[in-house]
Amino acid sequence: MAPLAPKTGDPLFANVERVNAELFTLTYGAIVRQLLADLEEVEEVNKQLDLMGYNIGVRLIDEFLAKSNVSRCVDFKETADIIAKVGFKMFLGVTATVTNWNAEGTTCSLVLEDNPLVDFVELPDTCQGLHYCNILSGVLRGALEMVSMKTEITWVRDMLHGDDAYELQAKLVKQVPEEYPYKDDD
Amino acid sequence: MQFFGGSAAAEIAPSPAAPPGTATGLAGNNANMLYIFNRSGVCLLYREWHRPLHTLDAQQDQKLMFGLLFSLRSFTTKIDPTSVDKGNLGVPLLPGQGCSFYSFHTNTYKLSLLESPSGVKVILITHPKTGDMREPLRYIYNIYVEYVVKNPLYVNGTPIKCELFNTNLDQYVKTLI
Numbered sequence: 462m463a464p465l466a467p468k469t470g471d472p473l474f475a476n477v478e479r480v481n482a483e484l485f486t487l488t489y490g491a492i493v494r495q496l497l498a499d500l501e502e503v504e505e506v507n508k509q510l511d512l513m514g515y516n517i518g519v520r521l522i523d524e525f526l527a528k529s530n531v532s533r534c535v536d537f538k539e540t541a542d543i544i545a546k547v548g549f550k551m552f553l554g555v556t557a558t559v560t561n562w563n564a565e566g567t568t569c570s571l572v573l574e575d576n577p578l579v580d581f582v583e584l585p586d587t588c589q590g591l592h593y594c595n596i597l598s599g600v601l602r603g604a605l606e607m608v609s610m611k612t613e614i615t616w617v618r619d620m621l622h623g624d625d626a627y628e629l630q631a632k633l634v635k636q637v638p639e640e641y642p643y644k645d646d647d
Numbered sequence: 648m649q650f651f652g653g654s655a656a657a658e659i660a661p662s663p664a665a666p667p668g669t670a671t672g673l674a675g676n677n678a679n680m681l682y683i684f685n686r687s688g689v690c691l692l693y694r695e696w697h698r699p700l701h702t703l704d705a706q707q708d709q710k711l712m713f714g715l716l717f718s719l720r721s722f723t724t725k726i727d728p729t730s731v732d733k734g735n736l737g738v739p740l741l742p743g744q745g746c747s748f749y750s751f752h753t754n755t756y757k758l759s760l761l762e763s764p765s766g767v768k769v770i771l772i773t774h775p776k777t778g779d780m781r782e783p784l785r786y787i788y789n790i791y792v793e794y795v796v797k798n799p800l801y802v803n804g805t806p807i808k809c810e811l812f813n814t815n816l817d818q819y820v821k822t823l824i
Contacts, residue, residue, distance in 0.1 A: 527792040
């Protein structure tokens, strides 16, 4: 009998290799700072962070699946729960809560009380449009695309802009089943 | 391709105990091969340690293998006696949806399959007396993650050309044969 997939990420978090949280935060801060210096436009930086996150997400999903041994989620609700409890815990060390489900179960909000990426960060007046943690939305989008779910992830609340928590809205656009890739040529 | 940080091997959980029937050196006349496919049918890796008979050229062989598993999965889902909702045969399935078959064996070989929800399929062909290979396949998937997915020089969706991965994989599979 295969072991049941963990419903919380704590045992996994204890097992994966960890880096110093401050190193992580400061490295991320340096990346954003450099992007701002190179690209200058806040919108461009947002897009670039999202793209970087996407590239990370498509690889991260395999690591997540290999280490956590979860089987296929039955629906988007379960997916969101697993992301919040197991995924975030495994990679960032914090858990998120899932709220605000819409009627069809295709949109929800992931709320993060504390976020290791933004320790020590303050946004100056010139960068008020910047979504500092936009890399997270890219990661989620990339990872979900590799499990056949096309999603749109946007930031609803951001503590750096004065709100009280971080809230990501995840909207499932559609499920994309795999198709037989070879054309019938013979 | 160079992979920096060679201490990765220490982090993979200790390899699972080999299932009964392995390490008996029965590879005499038996095939021993490994395929790894991704979700679009690209064969990322094909390794053979022992193969007495080559019937098709490599491309055809891989296409055949992928097609076989794809169809088998559709078929097993369709005739599943425990599930209520049966899709129509031929309708594309999400990986992991429907029932996932693990292995089949014939009088000359056993084929074991692991499919992840992200569509990565690990296929191992061994001699027919091998026991349940799910744990070893899971371990091989972990090796793939450590050496290939985390390799910054690897482009997703292309065949794997990483020496470190091949070495580790060979080392592990030798304990299974």
